Amino acid sequence: MATRKGTDFNILLDFYNRGFEVATHTDTPSAITNTTILELEIKTERQTILDNVFMSANDIQGWRSPYLKTAGDDQIRVLKKLGYRYDTSKTFVRKNATDGLNSFPLTTDFPWPYPCNIPPCWTQSHSNFWEVPINALWDYKKAYPCPTADGCHNRPDTEEDAREFIMMNFKNSYNGNRAPLGFHMMGNFFRHVPFYRAMDRFIKEVLMLPDVYIIPISKMLDWMEQPVPLAQITRYESWKCAPLASPTPAMPALPTLAPKLSAEKCVQGQNCNLPSCFCKTFDHSMNKADIPQIVYLAIDDALDTSVSGYFERLLFNRTNPNGCPISATFFVPTTGTNYTLVRDFYAKGMEIGSHSVTHNNLITREAVSREARRSKENLATYADIPLSDILGYRSPYLATAGDDQADVLQNLGYAYDISYTFTRRPSYAKNVWPLTADFAWPLPCNVAPCLRRPHRGFWEVPVNSMWDYTNTDICAYADDCQRPPPTHDHVRRYLTNNFKNSYEGNKAPFGLHFHGRWFHESRNYMGFKGFLDYLQTLPDVYIVSVKKMLDWMQYPTPKSQIQTFGPWKCAVMKRPQFQQLS
Ligand SMILES: [Zn+2]
Structure with missing residues (x-):
């Protein structure tokens, strides 16, 4: 509207x-x-x-x-x-929070049949016209109806209350008369973070139900005019779409508009706003002294028993300063991966991302589409990870399909790609912060093709190169130096020096990108362990998964409040019990 x-x-x-x-x-x-x-x-x-x-x-x-x-x-x-x-524009208020009776849309052939909450209501007959009643929601305490979703007397001020508010109203329809459920509100209610997060979770979760459709009002009215049972709904003409992999705009954008959109410069707070957009920057707007130092571990390749023991010993028994377990992200291909281990790592709080099915070079739209989809399905099927939790993708050999890859990943529900590199030069220059691709790839393109078009709200986590232990050459991956550190002490100092570039510099999240097999050499394992031990002596360093790092990027929270930062908490979250709904 x-x-x-x-x-x-x-x-x-x-x-x-x-x-x-x-x-x-x-x-x-x-x-x-x-x-x-x-x-x-x-x-x-x-x-x-x-x-x-x-x-x-x-x-x-x-x-x-x-x-x-x-x-x-x-x-x-x-x-x-x-x-x-x-x-x-007309409102209807159901009798109580859970009576299951919202009003269906109706035509105006007869006078408004409900109490007239805001007069005047129509009293004559008007053919061929629809009224879509605004069904009042009930607040999360089930005490009062809310004229609009953002107008509750009992406003939900935590994510859990917002979730209860949304789910209770959803279930009222879903378990009740199945009248179309509308959320009517002003867009700026999404600036209310608990509501935004609760709605985001809600949408992802209900879309996994086989009989829930989120559609605009016009398509809802198509269904009202021509009701189609669930059994035939996948063939329902009005709701069909072009295949997601190749979206065809209903009307071509005028050529004068397209260049204007991509040539625009990203200005944080003006044409780019959190939580969905973040410009390229080397300096976060938050005061450096207030920024918690994030360290994330992005570990590649098949998870199997030849490497799992290293991580169980290194990661499973450590906690961050907020008392919650540290986490890391494993990008696993299907080939060679032991899904029992994946399930176990996920249960321990580790994030699992996709690293394709075959670990081949995937540089066409079709290849990325096939493998990014399939690998995600495999993780869901064999490791029981909810699709909505598989958010990250890393290209084998960091060889990408450019814009096609971002299109495909976004359509498949991925939230970020972590395949493009950035090299700070000289070694004491700043690392870049993660960014969204709203303004394409705004950095030098080390491995073409890079993004040349905007991809709204899609995160790119740059692989910040390391400088080797002699500080003369760069290493794209932490375990990829041409001149590897010769002893465990050199390994520890090499990691520490690169870390301090962020920690004593711009506080950009410090990522370590490497393969599990790096630890086959015990000096690497011991040096890395020494580095983790050192990090744990620092009161403002958090070792988190890429996903949690991006949670912070979306909702930057100063050190002083980080103990209560919701996404990093570790209390068991109550998940909705969909099996009880039907
Ligand atoms: Zn790999």
Whole structure:
């Protein structure tokens, strides 16, 4: 529901091209009940969007009144005259939080059949027009109805309360009369972090249910007009889409717009905002003294019994300063991997990412698509890892398919790629912070192809090169130096020196990228152990998985509050019991 004032039409166009519905709303300072003004206002809103977003006029179908204050019968007459299909401004309040009875959408052929909460309500007959009632949600304490999702008297102020709020209202429909469930709210409610996180989890989880569809209002009305049972829904024409791997925009973007989008410079806080967008930077906006030093371990290749023992001994019994176990990320290919070990490592809090199926060079869209999909399915099937927890991908040999790879990964539900390298030069220069690809790959391209197009909200975790123990050559991976450190003490000092570049410098997350087989040489194992022992003497160093590192990137939290930073807590989270729903 967009208004002409304050709307960024480039973003609206992008959303439209991704299949989101665009409807109209207005930002008048007061409610409109005068029919002439209303008609002018609706016309102007509609025309402004059509002039700026290059969409088909038929695709603007819905209207919402400011303050939900309507002009009753006149409003429906005006909307019909202007070609609208539905209004969604009237509210319905179910009797209690869990009676399972929300209102289905209805046509306006007969007078509004419920109590008129905000008069006037229509009283005459209007054919061929839909009203989509705003079913009030109930607050998480089940005490009061909320006129909108962001307007509860008992506002959910923790992620768990927000989750209860969302799930309780969802279950009311899901276990009740199955009336379409709508969340009506202002976009800025997502700036309320607990709600954002709870909604993010909710969406990922319900999409794993076989009978839940998240669709725009227009497609919901298609179903109302032509109800189709679940058994036939996958063939339902109105809900079909082009295959995800090759999205075809409904309308081509005008050539003048596309270059403008990618040539734009990333300015944090202006055209790029957390939690979904983070510009390339060497200096975080937070005061350096307040930044906890993150260390993440990104470990590659098959997890099997030849390497698992090293990690069990090195990682399983250590804790971070907040008392929670340290974690690391393992990027495993299907080939050679022991899934029983993977399951065990995951249960111990380790993150598991994909490193393809075959560990071949994968440099075409088709190859990446096939293996990134398949490897994820294998992890879910054989190691019981929820698909929504498999978020990271690393290319074998760091050979990527460029923009195609980011497209494919994002469509498959990956949140980040960790395949592009960055080299600080000279050795005392700064490492780069992780970034989102909203403005393509903004750094030198060491291994082509790099990203040349924007990929909104997709994280790139740069593989920051190491400087070797003599400080003369670079090593892409920690275990990949041409001149390897000769003793365990050299290994420890080599790791420590590179770490201090961040710790005593810009505090950028310090990543160690290596293969499990590095520890076949005991000097490497012992040196690495000495390095971990040293890290654990530092009160502000956290050893976390890539995923948890990105949680911090999205919600930067100073040292003083890090003990209570939600994503890093280790209490067992209550997961929804979907099996009890049906
Ligand atoms: Zn590998």
